[in-house]
Amino acid sequence: MIELKNVDKIFRDIHAADNITASIQEGLIFGLVGSNGAGKSTLLRMICGVIKPDSGEVLADGEPVFENPSAKSQICFLSDSPYYFANANIEEMRDYYMTVYPGFDRKMFDSLVNKFDLDPKRKINSFSKGMKKQVSILLGLCAKTKYLLCDETFDGLDPVVRQAVKSLFASEIMNRDFTPVISSHNLRELEDICDSVGLLHKGKLLLTQDLDHIKSNICKLQCVIPDSHKEQEMLSALRVIKMERSGSLLTLTVRGGRGEVLSLAQDKGALFAETLPLTLEEIFISETEVAGYDIKDFLY
């Protein structure tokens, strides 16, 4: 498990990480979402030991990460702009990773390179941006570290490769102790892959929860209740996050399970009532509004 305890980091006048406390459970895919400049990369660079927090501590399986090769050997960081040696080809990078990560699975790597149709002899600097990302992911995956930190790694991958990578992640999770941490500002991309998410905004971690848990505890209710007194009773009984009215149709974003919310509406004599699940995007917009953040701050 990766633990962040009151982690704080300031770059000159920018508070990149503001007293963050969180934990990333093992065996799950953790999504780190947030707007541009929210501090995702900084947080990942602190987790992998590139940056030392100004205060607080980052622990991997109970060990501090910074300047600790033992802890860092369990973490592989894939930067948003991966670096390869000048004139290096895939084989040379593979050999280097083998030097640094003794658990590197060469056989698997060669096999995947073949499957992804990458030429192992070709210089990497002649690859496209997407192909370079593929090489980076394959190197990280085959390093066989327990934690794989992917900083915007899925950006630039075509849908087929993206799906293939997701499958690989799933397979690895099934086969070994593997915990990918994926940062992105694209919520839709993470929605169908992440088990849990952390929402980062302006250096603060707004929430970190299991995605299913989030989704099962928030829903959208659309209903028509003719009796205004009963409508008021229903609103009082529900934990309303957001409310919109269009004529007699009331649209609410509320906390709670869909069945429970629907039952409550029907009990109040609703002429029409239905509950709808929220997308991850809608959940975050709602949550950030609750937290007092302007929705316009977010980019998809």
Added chain:
Amino acid sequence: MTSKISYIKLIRVDIRHRGWLAALTCIGLFLGMPVFTMLYIDSWFSSSTAASVAEGGNATADQSRAYIIEQIREIFPGLLNGQILSYLAAAIAMLAVLCALTGFAYIHSKEKLDFYHALPVKRGQWFAVSYLSGLLIFLVPYVICAALTIAVGGANGIMTAELAGECVVAAAGGMFAFLLIYHTCILAAMLTGQTVTGLLATLVIAVYPFLVFGLFTSLKGIFFETYYGAAASLTDALAETLSPAGLFVSLISNTGHGVPSTRLFIAAAVLAVLLLAGAFLLYRIYPSEAAGNALAFPRTAPVFKVMICIPAAVFASIIAKTFMGMSGTKWILVLSLLAAVILCGVIEFIYQQDLRMLLKSWISSVISVAGVLLVLCIFQFDLTGYDTYLPDQDRVESIRIHPDSFWGYFEYPEDYSGYAGETFVGSGASDEGTEVLYHLAQAGMRNLEEGYTPNALDLADVDSEIDRDYINTVFCYKLSGGREVYRRYCLGREELLSAIEDLSQSEAFRKELFPIFHMDTSHVASVSYRDAYGVGTLMELSDEQIQTLLDAYKKDVLAVDVKVLAGNQPLGELLLEIPDENAADVSDENDTVNAYAEYGNGVQPGMVTLGSFYIYEGYENTLACMEEYGYTMRTEIAPEDVQSVSLYLSAESMRSGKYTELLPSLSSNVERYAYDDGSQDITIRSQDDIRIVLEYLEPYYGGILGSGSGMDDYADIQFEEGSSYYSYKIR
């Protein structure tokens, strides 16, 4: 986590990634060391000129070869570290910079930094990997090339065990020199976030102490009237010892001569360790976000700006002043302030890389300009009281002086034993002498206040009042703590002569004053003399006769009245041939000649000839001794001995009609060449004319305190037996 095997692997991989640099190092060093040495040695052996130097061109082939081998041995260690081939020294410095920058440039790139620092390797290990890789990239080829160079020497019969030792020292000097620049560049890389600023920082760190302390010396020379620059000062020593560039040059030069200086090696080792330790500590705290910024630690930016701007601005103004040939100090202030403003802008641009942000750190700019102003004010108004400094008399242990005229009048053996500076004479032996010289110094101070300054005398016209009546004299005060302080004053000739007369009452002073007492006369190999003819005549004397003659001379100089030395014309001078201490340890083989054949006056290889052992009319002991041995000083020049006389007459003399008596008396046969400015060269060949002109000529001697006038016009005499060593004064 990372095993020792993988640690070595990391170094190997790093070297492989920098294969181009390893190849460049190998090629550069191979060409600059063994290949150059082969060509160099071959050029020596094939040089007929070199061979003919030995034994006056009559040497046998073996002797010539032996002579050349001796010469090459003398310089051979310099072939290993760039002392002979300056391109090699430059290559060592350049390779040091390349090894450092290619090894540590990754910290200037966010992508590379993320990559390396995310890997399960400690920062200290990364530092060691990059450091050792760079070191190996240079050291391995260097050591191999050094061995090959020595082998080339061995194959040509040059190498001896002693020379091999000197070569090892020279190679060690080259390695230390490399380390100094290598470590400097690594430290600079740690202080910066960009490779370009890293390079600039390397330059700054390498020369900064040299710049600051050198500037201190220069400013003293420019602003202070009493400053004496030739004496090695503390600032000079600090400039050399604390500056990586200064030490680099000193190491190459020193070890290249095969003379190891322990002090230099210790200084280099200490500085190298400090630079490396600083770099390592900075690396451990190097902020990842620094990549791409001009400086790694932004808070240091204003400090560096002020530290660089103040000395660099003043230095730039001095350079500009020198190039423009301007005298005085008024332009230094203007130029320094202008340079400070420009430098602040340049430095700020390097920091911000945005012209609109040049005034962002205006406070540090103001401090820089104010600092320049303050420094110049300190020197301009002598706020430290440098010129008015005269140590309390009770703190002065002794005072020694060196009038400028001593340069031309005396020739001390110390002048030929390496760079020993001037020979000072003074009051080491008596308190009375100290008092005399202290009063003389006070007189110098008074002259200073009245405007009779050393610089005024330096710039004075010939035959002006100050030029006639005054002479610059350097004082060396030895204080009770052992410290020596130097000052230069403009003194009246009369008061200086009077002081020297007083001091000359002491035999100890005379022994300091006269060069004959500065040497072991038993080492004098031969004696010659020059009289009015100015042509050296070798005296064929036995060793015993030489000693007798020199003892007689000693007696005479101990007794002579100083006024005679100042005002009388000597009859001639003795020339003593003594061993050249610089070359003393070179000639191991007795039948070969010395590498320093052309050193000194070139009479005999390995020897040096000292002149200026003047003989005055009253030197009865010396003259009698010479007479006894069959040598008489000629005081007149016989016209029949003269082949021709060349007169060189200045335009000023021609305009003033100085020679209205002489020139019309010459026949029309003389060869005249008139220049556009009015000056004339006249060559006289007829006996009649020679007879006339000889009446007007006398050998030029400045006297112990100089003549007080320059010699614009002079004559050269071509004798039947050869050219005169003297130029003659025209009355």
